[in-house]
Amino acid sequence: MNQGKIMTIHCATCGAPAQFDVVTQNYHCPNCGGNTGTEIPLKKLREFRSLTKTLLEQELPDSQTIACECPNCGARVIVKEHEVAETCIFCQSKVLRSDVQMxxxxxxxxxxxxxxxxxxxxxxxxxxxxxxxxxxxxxxxxxxxxxxxxxxxxxxxxxxxxxxxxxxxxxxxxxxxxxxxxxxxxxxxxxxxxxxxxxxxxxxxxxxxxxxxxxxxxxxxxxxxxxxxxxxxxxxxxxxxxxxxxxxxxxxxxxxxxxxxxxxxxxxxxxxxxxxxxxxxxxxxxxxxxxxxxxxxKETRTYPWVIEPLLGTLAVMIFFFFAFRNYGGVPMDLKELFELVGMAGLVAALILFTVFSKGREARVRRKILKSISEEEKKKPEDSIKPVFFETIGGKELPVQLGFYSPGRIVKIVMILLLVNASTCILAWILTAFKCMGSGDWTLFQQLDYSYNIIWLCLALPISMVGFAVFGRIEVYDSPVIFQLLENGKRKRIHQKRENRKTLLMRWKNVRETMGNWALPLFIVLPLFVMTVYMIMNPWP
Structure with missing residues (x-):
């Protein structure tokens, strides 16, 4: 008898082997198309195990103690704790414990x-x-x-x-x-x-x-x-x-x-x-x-969470390199440029690694060194992909989740650009109103956007923290959801309201990040206003 007769599921209608459908959470028969519930295989397995236990109890000897009597020569044999049997040192017979089946x-x-x-x-x-x-x-x-x-x-x-x-x-x-x-x-x-x-x-x-x-x-x-x-x-x-x-x-x-x-x-x-x-x-x-x-x-330590902050740090360094390579139309000295890029990368790394490491520890494991058997080479195992379920409209539906969609990436990039260029945008809008009032359109020529460096000193760290804290919540707590249809296709589901827990989580992160309202009132706003003023009224 092999495992196929015990652990293989058969259709309750025609008796053919059934396969589990992860989407419907039932065993589906490819022969007759019928479905078999998960409770039927459990019932049959319990019946098999009950019969097996009865047969084993009949096969065991009468001894009920760890110190057993050899059924062949009568010698007293001590069976080690946690073992089923021991060999008699006098006649080499196998002595079995009878209390192990309980x-x-x-x-x-x-x-x-x-x-x-x-x-x-x-x-x-x-x-x-x-x-x-x-x-x-x-x-x-x-x-x-x-x-x-x-x-x-x-x-x-x-x-x-x-x-x-x-x-x-x-x-x-x-x-x-x-x-x-x-x-x-x-x-x-x-x-x-x-x-x-x-x-x-x-x-x-x-x-x-x-x-x-x-x-x-x-x-x-x-x-x-x-x-x-x-x-x-x-x-x-x-x-x-x-x-x-x-x-x-x-x-x-x-x-x-x-x-x-x-x-x-x-x-x-x-x-x-x-x-x-x-x-x-x-x-x-x-x-x-x-x-x-x-x-x-020896044990090994791994830090799988470091990939995200490393990529974020690299992105910041690339941004600084191209943004300041010809800052203000003047080529920057190569040594000074690399010093600036290195300093920006150091600040970014300190912020991102601090945020991403919160609540995470190294994985400490003993490495396993193993060979590959001939059977594995012939029949490599296939991994079974999971199916996620979401309750939508009071009904649990099989869905496919997406996280880093192109639209979402563009949205995050646009928000980061708006935050860092917000002073330039506001200065341009205020100048436009001023030009419409005075009729002097040459005022646009006076704008010096190089003064935005003042705002960037604060905006860039804020952007990185905001992306690490709120961006990840947007990505992982509000996924893009596609319903899996019976015909094998999928349909995008647009949720009108965000999950209440997600909103509470965002508000909690905002309070923990800012601490209190003194930070935006006494640091952010004055620096923002000063930067806008300097862009509109540059020093001679």
Whole structure:
């Protein structure tokens, strides 16, 4: 029996295999066109697991303690904590514990070992040879004899998943739906989760119903997580599994994902792993495919949020270079120009990195060094794109979100130009009124726009802060929404009113940025008025 007979969903009408439709959140049959609700597969899986549990209870021996009696020679055998079985040192028989099936996550399926220990050690040697220049390779080479085959308990996950997605420093929530295929979650504390993720995937076609005879000659862990802890660990792993796809869609890495799903098919299983613990360095070899995963000796820190402030700083430096290269019609000395550009870039970097780093920390992780199995080369996995849902007119609709549309980029650029050139524009308008009153149109020739540098000293930092704070809210909290239609096309949805939470968030940011009204009244306005006056009345 393989996974297809257990975790594959069949149409409730004709019995053909059904595929999950992320948009309608139902299983759709390509054969008869019928839809199957998510509750039907859950019911069938519960029936299968109940039958499997009954069969396992009949197969277990009568002993109910960790100190077990060997059924062959009668010797007293102590089974290690968190393990299912132990070998009798007198007759080499396998002694099984009978209290292990009581836990919620006791494995009911199993993938048998395909590689023996010698073959697994050969795969590890190949990895060591390919990474001979790394310190981890030398440590593993000295400790190869520690490699041990073990069945680890997992939860196999398949089915529809819903997420509540939030962005850093925002109150805006997004509903996101997707489908998980072939996700395995480790439910023991023996090994590092990142290490075990690195040696996946497994070949699910070789999944078999669990029988105690499979674990003969191998150690086997029992689950250390059940109930609420098991649910938390499963959802945490699922969120990390889906994070790259959601980050790509949302075009940002500063996201929090909270899974919310009761329709996931979850099946506990034993999976084959060769494991080695050398202290700071750990290694795992997939007992089925031979893929090697090694936990790096040292932690690494990454700062994914620095891309946006770096691009902003670069944009400011480019603007200053072209704006002051021939300022006032006079070519600027190259040394002075680069000093000015460098100073502007330094100020921009201080402002943008301060704003963008608010509430964000470095990601601290141990790097996973892994090989690529032959099965992965033949069948690369396809990522499933998520579908977002928005409540519009009291009805939840599948939508496609857009953030950096051409129109929105033009709008932001125009606002920034208006803010920085507002003194020049006002001076020109006031001069126009003055000319119409006096009839002397030569007054336009007296305007000296070079004095706008006074206003730019304050306007540019304000523009950068405004873009970093309010621009991101405009982009991420008020997305461009397209409704996904049944015919595969999409329709733009124009919302007449902004979300109330979005407006409150904007007002909160305004108050936090300004602090109080003294800043605009006693600094901004006098400087603005003085700049307009100097442009209209330049010094001789």
């Amino acid at each position: 836990g919620e996550g006791f494995p009911e399926m199993l993938i048998p070992f395909k590689l023996n220990r010698k073959q697994a050690e050969k795969r590890l040697d190949e990895w060591i040879e390919q990474h001979h220049d790394k310190s981890e390779a030398q440590i593993l080479k000295e400790n190869k004899k520690k490699l041990k085959g073990i069945y680890l308990p997992y939860e196999l996950i398949r089915g529809p998943i819903r997420f509540v997605v939030t962005r850093d420093n925002s109150n805006r929530h997004y509903e996101c739906g997707g489908f998980l295929e072939h996700v395995a979650v480790n439910v023991t504390d023996r090994c590092n989760n990142l290490l075990l993720n690195g040696m996946e995937p497994f070949l699910w076609d070789e999944l078999e119903p669990f029988q105690f005879g499979y674990i003969a000659g191998h150690a086997a862990e029992i689950p250390t997580a059940d109930g609420a802890e098991l649910r938390r660990r499963v959802f945490e792993e699922v969120a990390e599994e889906y994070r790259p796809t959601v980050e790509h869609t949302m075009q940002t890495t500063g996201l929090a994902l909270c899974p919310e799903s009761e329709a996931l098919l979850r099946l506990p299983a034993f999976l084959p792993v060769y494991f080695m613990d050398c202290g700071e360095v750990q290694a795992a070899v997939n007992g089925q495919t031979g893929k090697v995963s090694v936990l790096a000796e």
